[in-house]
Amino acid sequence: AQSVTQLDSHVSVSEGTPVLLRCNYSSSYSPSLFWYVQHPNKGLQLLLKYTSAATLVKGINGFEAEFKKSETSFHLTKPSAHMSDAAEYFCVVTRISGYSTLTFGKGTMLLVSP
């Protein structure tokens, strides 16, 4: 069994300030973890993925996430927010090997003010 909890439904930041979107997961298996972003009326785009190669994962558009097994967390960060980062972000867990479906968190809406 697997589940994902995104700890904040909304996060508001000012342009140029750091972004932190929090995600905790639960999995009976060794997990593979993803962050996806969804802009209004668009599909989901993969930001980054953890598949056990390295605990600090760098993604597109300056985002990165760190896998912390002891804390069962996979928080998403960015040093400096841009207006174009305003979107909904989803944390996703699946098994790292063997067949499994994706389990999505409820999403975090990131609001960026000028």
Add this chain to the structure above:
Amino acid sequence: KAGVTQTPRYLIKTRGQQVTLSCSPISGHRSVSWYQQTPGQGLQFLFEYFSETQRNKGNFPGRFSGRQFSNSRSEMNVSTLELGDSALYLCASSSSQGGSYNEQFFGPGTRLTVL
């Protein structure tokens, strides 16, 4: 490579009708998954097809069905539409042949409104 395409992009139906949505995966991808996205329930897995076979199914009533063709294109059908079926339906394709950590590529979705 062209991305995942979904048609139509928008649909308006009335209660009791049925609807068919179409998804064309990225060329070479054999796995197609369908998701329902609503404000209240978030993203929920409907089913996945791989090589024309349903490989997994989420917890949805039998009114929701799907199929996959030999060219990997997939359709999902919802019969006897209810107001609660109003949602964004997302399709995703993957090259997965069992390694589930393979990235899923999402289409833009079909926005279904049931009146």
